[in-house]
Amino acid sequence: MEKPEKRGVIDTWLDKHRSIYTAAIRHAFVVSIRDGSVDLSSFRTWLGQDYLFVRGFVPFVANVLIRAGKESGETSDMEVVLGGLASLNDEIEWFKSEGSKWGVDFSTVVPQKANQDYRRFMEALMSSEVKFSVMMTAFWAIEAVYQESFAHCLEVGNKTPAELTGACNRWGNDGFKEYCSSVKKIAERCLENASGEALAEAEDALVRVLEHEVAFWEMSRGGQ
Numbered sequence: 001m002e003k004p005e006k007r008g009v010i011d012t013w014l015d016k017h018r019s020i021y022t023a024a025i026r027h028a029f030v031v032s033i034r035d036g037s038v039d040l041s042s043f044r045t046w047l048g049q050d051y052l053f054v055r056g057f058v059p060f061v062a063n064v065l066i067r068a069g070k071e072s073g074e075t076s077d078m079e080v081v082l083g084g085l086a087s088l089n090d091e092i093e094w095f096k097s098e099g100s101k102w103g104v105d106f107s108t109v110v111p112q113k114a115n116q117d118y119r120r121f122m123e124a125l126m127s128s129e130v131k132f133s134v135m136m137t138a139f140w141a142i143e144a145v146y147q148e149s150f151a152h153c154l155e156v157g158n159k160t161p162a163e164l165t166g167a168c169n170r171w172g173n174d175g176f177k178e179y180c181s182s183v184k185k186i187a188e189r190c191l192e193n194a195s196g197e198a199l200a201e202a203e204d205a206l207v208r209v210l211e212h213e214v215a216f217w218e219m220s221r222g223g224q
């Protein structure tokens, strides 16, 4: 049997902000993938926009890696982040092959407002002024929303269209779940030693990630 994870401050925040958390991990776009009613033009929009997002996410994770090397207490933290960065390499390749499959030409995709806003937020988090614990919390939240969302599309009773299971498996697989749990443990450990100010900033960053994720799904559902 799986050992229950120790509850930390992130779980307390998730309870406190349950409605926005649920909105992010059970958005109508995700639910429509799971129940098979998804509008494929929305899926194409999501694909093109997420490809651009991931290209902005790579430098963010690279920054987390650099800071983990300098500021993290445990040598294994760097390896966890490095694993995430390496899988983004595969992810970019996966996006390219999905782009061809779905007829989405990424060179013509223009980032929509929700995407621009989210990328600007990530850029701000890369500032050296931002505390490492805050950055790690946001990093975990960005990954966890996708893990929870796409795992839902694979749970028993799903009617996820066969051609979308590749996307769902990418973030909904058990390995990605494990990775998210390792990232969460690092964030929790950093938060255990954080000042009151850093805790307030980390909580705010978590909520803002959730808001950006909701806006990103909304944008995707809008199609175009």
Ligand SMILES: Cc1ncc(CN)c(N)n1
Pocket: 050, 053, 054, 057, 142, 143, 145, 146, 213, 216
């Ligand atoms: C918008 C968004 N959020 C999170 C992930 C997962 N890295 C993603 N690919 N795109």
